[in-house]
Amino acid sequence: MTEAIRPYRTGPAEFDGIAPGYDESRGGAARADGFAEQLSPLLDPALPVLDIGVGTGIVAAALTRRDGRTVFGVDLSPGMLALARGRLGPRVAVGDAGRLPVRTASVPQAVSTWLLHAGPDRTAVFREVARVLRPGGRYLVIPVRGRRPVDDIGRVVNALEDRLDPAGARQDGPEALAPVAAAHGLVYEGTASERRTTFEVSPRHMARSLSGGLFTGAWPVGHDDARFVDEARERLLALPEPDRPRVREMTDFVMVFSRAA
Numbered sequence: 542m543t544e545a546i547r548p549y550r551t552g553p554a555e556f557d558g559i560a561p562g563y564d565e566s567r568g569g570a571a572r573a574d575g576f577a578e579q580l581s582p583l584l585d586p587a588l589p590v591l592d593i594g595v596g597t598g599i600v601a602a603a604l605t606r607r608d609g610r611t612v613f614g615v616d617l618s619p620g621m622l623a624l625a626r627g628r629l630g631p632r633v634a635v636g637d638a639g640r641l642p643v644r645t646a647s648v649p650q651a652v653s654t655w656l657l658h659a660g661p662d663r664t665a666v667f668r669e670v671a672r673v674l675r676p677g678g679r680y681l682v683i684p685v686r687g688r689r690p691v692d693d694i695g696r697v698v699n700a701l702e703d704r705l706d707p708a709g710a711r712q713d714g715p716e717a718l719a720p721v722a723a724a725h726g727l728v729y730e731g732t733a734s735e736r737r738t739t740f741e742v743s744p745r746h747m748a749r750s751l752s753g754g755l756f757t758g759a760w761p762v763g764h765d766d767a768r769f770v771d772e773a774r775e776r777l778l779a780l781p782e783p784d785r786p787r788v789r790e791m792t793d794f795v796m797v798f799s800r801a802a
Contacts, residue, residue, distance in 0.1 A: 590610060648674050
């Protein structure tokens with residue numbers, strides 16, 4: 542597996558600027574540990590893992606701590622990888638999920654957490670996953686938009702997502718991804734390890750995230766769409782007690798894809 546990853550550089554990385562505050566805005570170490578808890582039973586502890594879209598490496602590091610397994614990572618953003626390198630050492634490389642710098646049929650198992658909503662060509666991603674997985678290999682995906690919270694913050698943010706993505710092109714639940722995977726020979730086995738999680742965030746913090754790009758960094762927001770973001774920020778700040786943290790509940794689950802043996 543060590544030789545499977547070759548250094549590869551691609552176009553400009555969209556997440557460099559938001560890397561320093563990214564983990565905190567997504568639930569921090571506690572949520573990363575929860576993701577690792579969900580993924581770990583579905584992975585063979587004796588085999589290495591490729592984390593596609595490894596980001597800051599926070600989930601990969603949690604997997605490593607949990608079972609002592611070896612996790613390699615690929616991400617498009619050098620800024621994110623600078624943080625991942627501090628957690629995983631040299632086992633990370635800059636690379637496009639749609640053009641993986643990995644040998645064909647060299648990966649026994651792979652994971653992605655909150656990747657496929659963020660702009661990559663999912664057709665290219667699944668084609669590449671099918672190429673690099675060994676026969677019988679698994680690809681585990683934790684989506685971000687599978688089930689959205691409907692609290693007062695959630696209603697504002699969900700409405701913004703729908704306005705920025707009216708056709709649902711960035712939906713990353715089973716209904717959207719299973720047909721794409723099947724077209725490239727990957728079998729969708731269903732969902733596993735459903736887990737409710739809570740974290741706290743105030744409307745003002747979420748509004749700050751919108752203006753700072755921590756939310757919209759994953760979405761191409763053109764000039765005409767910027768007003769939607771501004772309107773969402775105003776709605777958040779107009780909520781009662783905008784500085785009071787809300788306990789938000791979300792449901793995280795794992796989608797399981799496999800390559801035929």
